[in-house]
Amino acid sequence: MAPSSARSPPPARSAGRPPGPPAPRARRPRRGRRPRAAPGPVARRRVVSARGEEPRDADRVDAALVDAVHRTGACAGGVYLREDGAPALRLVAVSGVPVESTGPWRRVPLSAPLAVGEAVREDRVVWVGPEDDTARASPGGTPHLPDHLALAAAPLHAADRDWGALLLMWPEQHPETATRRERGAVAAAARRVARALDDSASAPVLPDPPRPVASTPAPSPQGAQQAAVDYVERLPEGALALDLEGRITLVSGEAAELLGLDARRLLGTRPWQSLPWLETAVVEDHYRTAVVSRAPVSFTVLRPPRERLRFELHPDTSGISVRITRAPASGTGRRATDRAAGTSGALLPGAAPTGRLYQLVHLAAALTETVAVRDVVDLLADQVLPAFGADGLVLSATDAGRLRITGYHGYPRETIERLDGLPLDTVLTPAGQVLADGRPSFFASPGEMARRYPDAPRISGKQAWAFLPLIVSGRPVGCCILSYDRPRTFSAEERAVLTSLAGLVAQALDRARLYDTTRALARGLQEALLPRTLPALPGLEVAARYLPASHGMDVGGDFYDVIRLDPTTAAAVIGDVQGHNVAAAALMGQVRTAIHATAGAPPDQVLMRTNRVLADLETDLLVSCLYLHIDLAAREALLASAGHPPPLLHAPGLRCGALALDPGPLLGVDPSLAFPVDTVPLAPGTTLALYTDGLVETPGTDPEEAAGELARHLARHAARELDPLIDSLLAHARPTGHHTDDIALLLLRTPPNG
Known part of the structure; x- marks a missing residue:
């Protein structure tokens, strides 16, 4: 059960099953690869919207994605498209998994050791078996895909244009290797998605977050629905039903009693929103594993103050059934089974970090892989801003007594030009003072900022700020500013996490500046030669x-x-x-x-x-x-x-x-x-x-x-x-x-x- 923001896209509906003489002294060239064959005739379905009109361009691609998942027998799939002006792929549509679970993999650099990047780079179908750990890590060390999951990625190209890649996933029951027929089905599915992209009347939009795509479920008779509810209520254990977006669609009376909350307050919400004690990193990992791998997952959580509850998640293509029981005393009963199965034991208060701290741990791994200053800025914009709900970022470095802006996000260019090159003793912003003191500063509102720096709110138009000094071995190297479009109160926990973040960013920025300087020197030398x-x-x-x-x-x-x-x-x-x-x-x-x-x-x-x-x-x-x-x-x-x-x-x-x-x-x-x-x-x-x-x-x-x-x-x-x-x-x-x-x-x- 993964922590999520309060606002989310509408829930996805469950998917149904539905030649000449040789040159003198010239080497005879060996036969190369055969040219790519044109796709054969395929019966193409006419997809219409709810109003009976021809679909939007995105609908064509979404229909092709659902068709690809069904034809290949996959449990989930996604479409990645190239970003304009950047060597990266963006996830634009996903079927079979909730959008919230795709956060670490929404933007994939082409150079990343992932199946989708390799498929585009090498122009071939890439297969990763359930036991293969290669091509499974996410870009930059972010949370990896669950183990025992089969992956296939195929390049999307048609009409001499490379669109990106199609990603398909199968549960752990799939054999380690794919048959020749399966690889052919994946390649054919990719061609159909590429043709749908070619048929678009305009350039495709790269949404953020990606679009959830699903088919319409078959209707169920009212009587059968009531019978199912009655069956659940007669069970001596708690039962929850979640859709693929994590919302509670059914809660039994026993489950409401075990969770300590009225059923009416639980319906339509996500468990971790209604029950803060479920917002932990370990629970997040188990939930992500269940929804992506389609494999059953079980774990034990401590409900404050002393109640230990066992959760069993049973996922399929339409949602997740959750069984809730009281866990036996520590060290007995099911906990031993949990250890044997490799799932978690009791989650004691404070034993697991919050979801935000969990993201910080993965961010630390990601920052170790950044090379250039631009990489650091992109990583902060892609992962730090969403994690802390920030809307703007300014990253500056000290240079000859001035603050030179090395990267930014969420600001107009004219504002950055005004702020770039300010002296360290500037009174326009707190950045110089923060570096001089070595202590972060937090401003919850424009009024709080204006009392000390009257011009700062007028320059940026932001409503809250976190100024984080970047210091390496006692030496100031720059300042990281996170800003918000609305007033915001920074809790003690959030301030501590942001302060730790500043130390990670400082190390990465200092290393990246050294790399950029060395590369510029080497490149200048070569250009001169x-x-x-x-x-x-x-x-x-x-x-x-x-x-x-x-x-x-x-x-x-x-x-x-x-x-x-x-x-x-x-x-x-x-x-x-x-x-x-x-x-x-x-x-x-x-x-x-x-x-x-x-x-x-x-x-x-x-x-x-x-x-x-x-x-x-x-x-x-x-x-x-x-x-x-x-x-x-x-x-x-x-x-x-x-x-x-x-x-x-x-x-x-x-x-x-x-x-x-x-x-x-x-x-x-x-x-x-x-x-x-x-x-x-x-x-x-x-x-x-x-x-x-x-x-x-x-x-x-x-x-x-x-x-x-x-x-x-x-x-x-x-x-x-x-x-x-x-x-x-x-x-x-x-x-x-x-x-x-x-x-x-x-x-x-x-x-x-x-």
């Missing part, structure tokens, strides 16, 4: 892109360059230094300088001289490199490779594919080794694609197959201008934008008119 512009040469078109890795320090050793030698000759180079750190970026600059110094010599000599430079530097890092000497007058290029992936060649009348070069050793292995040289003709309209391995190497895939797919895409779009073409190649290779390695891509083209 890469060419700002590429030279213009008559008879040669060039375009290049560099993408840092999606995670980590955003710095690596990938490099490229085009060097003008004279009006008819040029050199092109691409390479990759081992590693992703400042040392790799620094070595990349030295290698690029060495190549510049020897450019114009034969390709093998350029690589040999650069190899000797690496030997003199005595570095432990290895470098792959591809060097081209381009002679536009002779319409040919001389190539030498130091262990680098071969370029893709597209020329009129030839099949596009990877060149079959004779690769030489990596730079840094042995300064005495030689490098073979190959010759490639450059007929008018020839395109060469030079790239680093980050473009084609992903876990679980064959780089040669990926290069073959890229070559086929290049052949289909070779007529496009170079800038749109290079962007198209990157989007094809990394449709989700997620890549664990740096990527450099350089395109060279001779005009078709010669």
